[in-house]
Amino acid sequence: MSIVGINQEKCSKCKLCLQECRRSPFYVMENGDIGFNEKVLPCIMCGHCIAICPENAILTKDMDDIDTFAGIDSPETLIDYDDLFKLLRVKRSIRRYKNKKVPKEIINKVFEAMRYAPSGANNRTWRYLIISDQEKLSKLSTEVIKTNYLYMGFESGEKAIEYYQSIKRDPIFFGAPHLIVLYYETVQKSMTLLGLRANDVGIALTYGMLAAETLGLGTCWMGGLQGSIAANRGILDILEIKGHVLGAFILGLPAVKYRRTTPRSPLKIKGLDEL
Numbered sequence: 071m072s073i074v075g076i077n078q079e080k081c082s083k084c085k086l087c088l089q090e091c092r093r094s095p096f097y098v099m100e101n102g103d104i105g106f107n108e109k110v111l112p113c114i115m116c117g118h119c120i121a122i123c124p125e126n127a128i129l130t131k132d133m134d135d136i137d138t139f140a141g142i143d144s145p146e147t148l149i150d151y152d153d154l155f156k157l158l159r160v161k162r163s164i165r166r167y168k169n170k171k172v173p174k175e176i177i178n179k180v181f182e183a184m185r186y187a188p189s190g191a192n193n194r195t196w197r198y199l200i201i202s203d204q205e206k207l208s209k210l211s212t213e214v215i216k217t218n219y220l221y222m223g224f225e226s227g228e229k230a231i232e233y234y235q236s237i238k239r240d241p242i243f244f245g246a247p248h249l250i251v252l253y254y255e256t257v258q259k260s261m262t263l264l265g266l267r268a269n270d271v272g273i274a275l276t277y278g279m280l281a282a283e284t285l286g287l288g289t290c291w292m293g294g295l296q297g298s299i300a301a302n303r304g305i306l307d308i309l310e311i312k313g314h315v316l317g318a319f320i321l322g323l324p325a326v327k328y329r330r331t332t333p334r335s336p337l338k339i340k341g342l343d344e345l
């Protein structure tokens with residue numbers, strides 16, 4: 071996937087690409103044509119030049135998803151604020167699921183939504199893993215309980231497991247048929263970079279969860295799984311991955327309906343009153 075130059079026959083020399091690009095590989099050549107020098111600074115492949123070019127003159131390689139549709143130049147016409155706000159308010163973390171897998175093509179829509187999340191410096195090197203094997207989910211759940219039993223209010227992991235078996239409830243994945251994990255394969259020693267990558271993943275995950283909501287699916291963020299990995303590396307072995315888990319959520323058909331929104335604490339905003 072790369073930008074390989076400019077189609078000079080199409081280019082109207084409007085210089086919008088030059089103004090838009092944050093890295094400046096675009097330049098005006100002696101004859102007035104616009105050039106693209108990929109060696110000046112590495113292109114981060116954000117695609118803004120492609121999106122803004124009125125003549126569609128940016129030459130690309132291996133980019134199959136460039137699109138245009140009504141409303142692309144006025145996003146405010148695509149979704150009404152009130153509708154989006156309602157969706158944000160009704161979206162709940164779901165902890166009861168139907169015993170039924172979600173069709174693959176629907177799950178793919180959730181993944182596709184995550185593909186379009188922004189990320190720092192357009193770095194999208196995280197990977198995805200989906201686990202739909204109940205036995206594996208059950209093993210993972212046991213490991214998380216064993217690590218988090220104190221926080222869950224038990225004296226020991228064994229007591230916690232025994233209790234949840236007796237009430238036939240999985241307190242970690244809640245019987246969801248799927249677990250989606252977002253992770254980095256490389257081991258990152260810098261906590262700052264790791265934090266930034268976690269932000270990226272958090273946004274991708276949120277895109278996926280909101281998309282899932284529009285498809286009638288339920289989700290719940292799995293911070294408990296993520297948090298227990300530091301104390302129990304065996305969880306990575308069950309997941310069969312290396313590196314860092316930076317986000318995870320369960321997905322399935324909700325077996326619950328809500329009748330009203332939930333309360334939220336008031337906002338604390340500095341500076342707004344001065345406007």
Ligand SMILES: Cc1cc2nc3c(=O)[nH]c(=O)nc-3n(C[C@H](O)[C@H](O)[C@H](O)COP(=O)(O)O)c2cc1C
Pocket residue numbers: 161162163164165290291292293294295332
């Ligand atoms: C980063 C993060 C981690 C979370 N981890 C868990 C978790 O491990 N288990 C769980 O049941 N809910 C988890 N949640 C869900 C929160 O408890 C939930 O978002 C919150 O109580 C508000 O409820 P709502 O999402 O229905 O509005 C997590 C949420 C976030 C944002």
